[in-house]
Structures are given as structure tokens and as C-alpha cells.
Amino acid sequence: xxxxxxxxxxLPALFIAPFAAIAVTLVLCAxxxxxxxxxxxxxxxxxxxxxxxxxxxxxxxxxxxxxxxxTGLAAAVAFRARLWNIGGEGQFYIGALVAAGLGHDxxxxxxVPLAIAVLMLxxxxxxxxxxxxxxxxxxxxxxxxVVTTLLLNFIVLLFVGLMVxxxxxxxxxxxxxxxxxxxxxxxxxxxxxRSRLHVGLILALVVAALVWLLQARTVFGAxxxxxxxxxxxxxxxxxxLTATLVRVAALSGGLAAxxxxxxxxxxxxxxxxxMSPGFGYAGIVVAMLAALHPMGVVAAAIFVATVFVGADAMxxxxxxPSFIADVIMSVSFLTMLTALLFTTYRLRR
Amino acid sequence: xxEAFDILTNASLWAAVLRIATPLIFGVLGALLCERAGVLNxxxxxxxxxGAMAGWLAVYWGAGLWAGLLVAALAGLLLGLxxxxxxxxxxxxxxxxxxxxTLFGSSLAYYLYRLWVQVGDLPPSIRPFQPLSIPGLSxxxxxxxxxxxxxxxxxxxxxxxxxxxxxxNRTPLGLALRMTGENPHAxxxxxxxxxxxxxxxxxxxSALMALxxxxxTMAAFNSFFPTMVQGRGWICxxxxxxxxxxxxxxxxxxxxxxxxxxxxxxxxTTVSGVPYQLFLMAPYVLSILALIxxxxxxxxxxxxxxxxxxxxx
Numbered sequence: 001x002x003x004x005x006x007x008x009x010x011l012p013a014l015f016i017a018p019f020a021a022i023a024v025t026l027v028l029c030a031x032x033x034x035x036x037x038x039x040x041x042x043x044x045x046x047x048x049x050x051x052x053x054x055x056x057x058x059x060x061x062x063x064x065x066x067x068x069x070x071t072g073l074a075a076a077v078a079f080r081a082r083l084w085n086i087g088g089e090g091q092f093y094i095g096a097l098v099a100a101g102l103g104h105d106x107x108x109x110x111x112v113p114l115a116i117a118v119l120m121l122x123x124x125x126x127x128x129x130x131x132x133x134x135x136x137x138x139x140x141x142x143x144x145x146v147v148t149t150l151l152l153n154f155i156v157l158l159f160v161g162l163m164v165x166x167x168x169x170x171x172x173x174x175x176x177x178x179x180x181x182x183x184x185x186x187x188x189x190x191x192x193x194r195s196r197l198h199v200g201l202i203l204a205l206v207v208a209a210l211v212w213l214l215q216a217r218t219v220f221g222a223x224x225x226x227x228x229x230x231x232x233x234x235x236x237x238x239x240x241l242t243a244t245l246v247r248v249a250a251l252s253g254g255l256a257a258x259x260x261x262x263x264x265x266x267x268x269x270x271x272x273x274x275m276s277p278g279f280g281y282a283g284i285v286v287a288m289l290a291a292l293h294p295m296g297v298v299a300a301a302i303f304v305a306t307v308f309v310g311a312d313a314m315x316x317x318x319x320x321p322s323f324i325a326d327v328i329m330s331v332s333f334l335t336m337l338t339a340l341l342f343t344t345y346r347l348r349r
Numbered sequence: 350x351x352e353a354f355d356i357l358t359n360a361s362l363w364a365a366v367l368r369i370a371t372p373l374i375f376g377v378l379g380a381l382l383c384e385r386a387g388v389l390n391x392x393x394x395x396x397x398x399x400g401a402m403a404g405w406l407a408v409y410w411g412a413g414l415w416a417g418l419l420v421a422a423l424a425g426l427l428l429g430l431x432x433x434x435x436x437x438x439x440x441x442x443x444x445x446x447x448x449x450x451t452l453f454g455s456s457l458a459y460y461l462y463r464l465w466v467q468v469g470d471l472p473p474s475i476r477p478f479q480p481l482s483i484p485g486l487s488x489x490x491x492x493x494x495x496x497x498x499x500x501x502x503x504x505x506x507x508x509x510x511x512x513x514x515x516x517x518n519r520t521p522l523g524l525a526l527r528m529t530g531e532n533p534h535a536x537x538x539x540x541x542x543x544x545x546x547x548x549x550x551x552x553x554x555s556a557l558m559a560l561x562x563x564x565x566t567m568a569a570f571n572s573f574f575p576t577m578v579q580g581r582g583w584i585c586x587x588x589x590x591x592x593x594x595x596x597x598x599x600x601x602x603x604x605x606x607x608x609x610x611x612x613x614x615x616x617x618t619t620v621s622g623v624p625y626q627l628f629l630m631a632p633y634v635l636s637i638l639a640l641i642x643x644x645x646x647x648x649x650x651x652x653x654x655x656x657x658x659x660x661x662x
Binding site for chain 1 (some may be wrong): 391431435439440441442444445446448449450452453455456457459460463464542559579580583584586587623626627629630632633636637640641644645647658659
């Protein structure tokens with residue numbers, strides 16, 4: 001048996017891949033749940049109930065999906081150009097920090113919509129800078145950006161800790177290390193009354209659509225695809241590789257930082273060093289399950305949010321450790337990776 | 350300045366250097382072995398986490414310390430096999446599958462730990478490896494405390510550097526492994542199987558990584574908790590580049606790095622007025638700087654990150 005390259009990417013296979021990957025994942029993880037002495041079907045039913053069982057849980061799942069959509073888009077646009085941005089977590093935090101720091105009192109003179117736009121753009125600029133650096137280091141010195149972006153995650157998180165215990169510490173927080181809050185007038189309005197769901201959801205959907213347009217309908221989009229598929233051929237065809245990759249880096253870093261800003265302006269209102277349960281890393285899984293398609297990212301983000309919110313409720317009901325959510329995520333990442341192989345290769349005897 | 354001098358001339362600093370360096374030595378040797386055969390193993394962080402959990406759990410359940418190390422190595426072998434299946438057999442992106450292995454290894458370790466261990470107010474602990482007292486040597490002034498009062502796995506790590514250097518540079522196996530990392534087609538032409546060599550190298554390297562993780566829970570500390578690997582795996586990946594893929598230089602890099610880390614830990618307690626986070630950032634900043642420093646003269650194995658498929662160029 002051997003692998004034979006398909007002439008074209010198989011579209012049906014590409015569409016089936018995530019569903020097959022998730023199905024295989026749920027079967028594999030059923031074994032782990034059974035080890036906890038719980039019927040896997042009961043556990044999965046509890047998860048669904050926990051994520052969609054009530055009005056509150058639906059809004060909670062969607063609230064959780066908003067940052068995942070944005071970090072997922074961040075990973076997807078970078079991976080498409082074979083820029084391995086694993087720094088989403090750090091970019092998320094830097095975006096959150098900038099939004100809280102500037103949003104506390106610095107932009108208070110501006111009209112609200114303008115002030116919010118300024119905050120988001122400032123956050124995105126910080127996140128972009130955080131990824132353009134590693135991108136340039138790869139282009140100039142050949143340093144693997146995976147390693148630099150990963151190391152930067154640790155540096156940024158410590159920096160956030162330093163800021164929320166120091167210059168940006170909230171004096172009203174009874175000694176808790178949390179940042180000063182965003183001015184209340186700048187918080188994103190609720191989408192559903194009496195829930196945490198905010199208009200950030202609409203924003204994330206619009207951004208996903210914009211990224212799709214950018215990739216499908218512009219020269220820049222065509223160039224990123226070319227740069228990712230075959231850099232040498234792309235350069236030969238006249239694609240400016242350096243400029244393209246730097247722009248991709250700015251876009252990707254900016255999107256992950258936007259996730260942080262939206263999280264601060266939306267549900268949380270301030271920054272802590274534990275505000276992200278790994279949104280940046282989960283974004284990579286989201287992008288992979290979406291096969292890097294911006295609209296797929298929306299669906300994959302809702303799936304991952306379902307797993308996380310559902311696993312918490314399931315854990316409370318059955319006693320299965322809630323880390324099962326992380327396991328499901330990582331296994332679906334690996335199975336999706338394998339499933340994607342069959343979109344470009346077929347098995348031949 | 351006198352403070353710095355006092356710190357540097359204190360034997361306990363040098364003892365700490367060897368202790369901090371040990372997991373890095375295991376990890377960097379493991380990563381080096383994989384990369385010399387042509388496979389980047391970014392699963393290292395998850396493999397170290399799994400090793401830390403598995404080795405500790407075995408001892409917690411009543412196994413001996415050495416049996417615990419064996420269990421950790423076995424867990425590493427299995428995760429290495431998974432990485433090899435994905436990257437060598439299926440030829441998937443080494444970057445992406447490595448990240449997948451890291452996510453999988455760490456989340457599975459956390460899950461199993463929570464499943465099998467009752468955690469109260471304090472995490473349960475084991476009796477870890479104790480410092481060996483070597484007759485004659487351990488009572489030497491300065492050197493006795495600095496070098497000859499370490500735990501057994503530290504000496505194992507140091508010995509493995511020599512073994513790795515010897516195997517890589519002086520044996521036919523090492524030659525085949527290095528050739529697989531440079532030009533797998535030439536290996537095939539010699540009648541050897543580059544696929545098997547890569548699988549073997551990734552598995553062996555992953556076992557070493559897992560031992561590095563196990564050192565954390567079984568010698569440096571006595572219990573397991575999530576996120577305890579703290580990016581040491583990524584630092585190892587940077588150290589391999591810094592060491593130009595040579596075991597001797599890898600040892601040097603790990604020691605240098607550990608010296609810096611031990612030094613900043615002590616500086617933290619003597620210098621006041623500087624936020625402690627700045628000190629904690631140092632190892633990560635240092636790793637990035639090290640990468641920039643050696644980037645221009647890095648000699649990457651030719652076939653690193655290139656999947657090998659028979660008959661396909």
C-alpha cells in the first residue's frame with residue numbers, strides 16, 4: 001500500500017474531514033471517559049446539555065466562541081502562508097492589556113464608537129508588532145518562528161503579570177492582581193439581555209467574512225496562498241515574499257490581539273493573568289479543524305467552545321475530570337491532521 | 350558587584366546549575382537525536398509533561414525510583430512512536446504534528462493525573478531521588494558540594510552526553526542516523542531503511558525528553574502539577590540550534606543556560622526594587638538571543654523537516 005498524490009484537492013474529502021476527525025475523536029475519548037467509570041454516552045449527553053441545554057448555556061457557549069473565532073482566524077491566515085504563528089496566546093494578552101490600559105481613562109474624550117475603534121486598532125497594532133518581529137527573524141536569520149513565538153508567550157504573560165501587579169494595578173481590587181477596568185461607557189453592549197453574550201459575536205462574524213473576502217478576492221489573498229503552497233515558485237512568479245509574509249504576520253498577530261481586546265471590552269472588563277484558558281493555543285486547533293477556511297473557523301470555534309463549556313458542566317455532573325476537554329481538542333487536532341492527508345493523497349495498493 | 354561575586358563563588362550556586370541543567374540536558378539530547386535524523390520534534394513540551402507525570406505516578410503507586418524512570422521513558426517512547434507515525438510514515442508537517450503531540454501529551458497527562466490521584470489541599474508527594482554521597486569526592490571542599498552531591502539522574506544525564514556523542518560520531522549506527530538527516534536517499538542507496546532509522550531516532554529521542562520531565566517530579570521536586578514544565582521543552586529546541594546539533598556543545602549550552610538561570614534566581618533575592626517577573630523572563634529572552642546569535646552560522650541538517658517518501662523527490 002502506498003500514498004499517491006491526488007491531482008486536485010478532493011473537495012468532498014475536505015468537507016467530510018472535520019466530521020470524520022471529530023467522530024473518531026469522540027470514539028477514542030470514550031475510552032478515557034469509561035476509565036473514569038462513567039458511561040461515555042451519558043457524558044457526551046451531559047456535555048451537550050451543558051453547552052446548549054438552556055438559554056444561559058447557549059449564550060455562554062457563544063460568548064466562549066467569540067475569542068476562539070478571532071484566535072482561530074489568526075492561526076488560519078498565518079498557517080495558510082506557512083507562517084507558524086504559535087504566539088496567539090501572547091498576542092491575545094498583549095491586545096487585552098493595551099485595551100484595558102488605554103481604555104481606562106486615556107480615550108475618554110472621544111465619542112464612544114471612535115474610542116472603541118481606537119482601542120481595537122491600538123491593540124491590533126501591538127499584536128501585529130509581536131508577530132512581525134518573529135516573522136522578520138525568520139526571513140532575515142532563518143530562525144524558526146515556532147520557537148520564538150512560543151517563547152514570546154511566556155515573556156508576554158510575565159509582562160502582563162508585571163503590569164497588573166505594578167503600573168496598571170487596580171487599587172480598588174482588594175489586592176487581587178488585576179488591571180484597572182475599562183471605562184464602563186466603552187464596554188461592548190450585550191447582544192442578549194441578562195447574559196454575557198455581547199456584540200463581539202457580530203464583530204467576529206464580520207471579521208471572518210472580511211478575512212474570507214480578503215483571501216478569496218484580493219491579490220494579497222492570492223499571494224499568501226502562493227507563498228504558502230510553494231514559496232520558490234511564488235517568488236519566481238513575482239510574488240514579493242518578504243512583504244507578503246510581513247503583512248500576513250501583521251494581520252495574524254492583529255487578529256489574535258483583537259480577540260484579547262474584545263474579551264476585555266466585552267465580558268471581563270479588566271485583565272488578569274488567568275483570563276485566557278488557552279484561547280491562543282485553542283485557536284490553532286480551531287484553524288486546523290476548519291481546514292484553514294475563515295467560514296469553517298466560525299463553525300470550529302463553536303465546536304471547541306461547546307467542548308469546553310460542556311465539559312465543565314459534564315465534569316460537575318459526573319466527576320470526569322474537565323481536562324477531558326483539552327484531550328478531546330488535542331485528539332481532534334491530530335485526527336484532523338491525518339484526515340487532511342486524504343484530501344491531497346489517496347491510498348493505492 | 351560584590352554581591353555578584355559572592356553568588357558566583359558560592360558552591361550552592363554551582364550545585365544548582367547542575368540541577369537546573371539536568372532536565373535541559375536530557376531534553377536537548379533527545380531533540381538533537383530526532384533532528385540529526387531529520388525530524389523536528391516539537392512534541393517535546395508535551396512529552397516532558399507526560400514523562401513528569403508517568404514517572405511520578407509509577408513511584409506514587411509503589412514502584413521504585415528507577416522503575417519510575419523506566420515508566421517515564423516508556424511513555425516517551427510511545428508518544429515518540431505517535432510522532433513518528435504522523436511525520437515519518439504519513440509525512441505530515443513536522444511543525445503541526447509536533448504541536449499536536451504537545452497538546453495531546455500535556456492534556457492526557459493532566460487528565461490521567463486528575464483521574465487517578467486524589468488531590469487535597471496539597472498535591473501528594475513521593476520520596477524523590479536523594480543526593481548521592483560519593484566516598485572521598487563528596488567531602489572535597491567546594492567541588493564536593495558543587496559537583497559530587499547531585500542525585501543519580503544528573504550523573505546519568507552527564508554520562509548520556511558522552512554516550513550520545515560516541516554513538517553519533519563513532520559508530521555505524523550514528524553514521525546512518527546522521528546520513529538520514531542529511532540525505533535519506535543516499536541511505537536508501539546503501540541498502541539501509543531511512544524510515545526505520547527515523548522512527549527509531551524519534552522514539553529514542555522522545556524517551557530522553559520524557560526522562561528530562563521525570564527529573565522534575567522525581568528529583569528536583571516531589572510532586573506533579575500542571576504547567577510545571579514551563580517551556581523547558583521550547584528552550585531545549587532553541588538550545589539544539591545554539592549547540593549546532595552537537596552533543597558536547599549541547600551540554601555546554603545547557604550548563605551556560607542553567608548558570609544564568611541559577612544566577613538570576615539568587616539575584617532575585619538579593620536585589621530589591623526590580624519586579625520579579627523581569628528575572629523570570631530572563632531564560633526565555635536569553636533563548637531568543639541565543640538563537641539570533643548563532644543564526645548566521647547555524648548548520649541545519651540538510652533533510653530536516655523533509656518527509657521521506659520512497660521514489661518521491
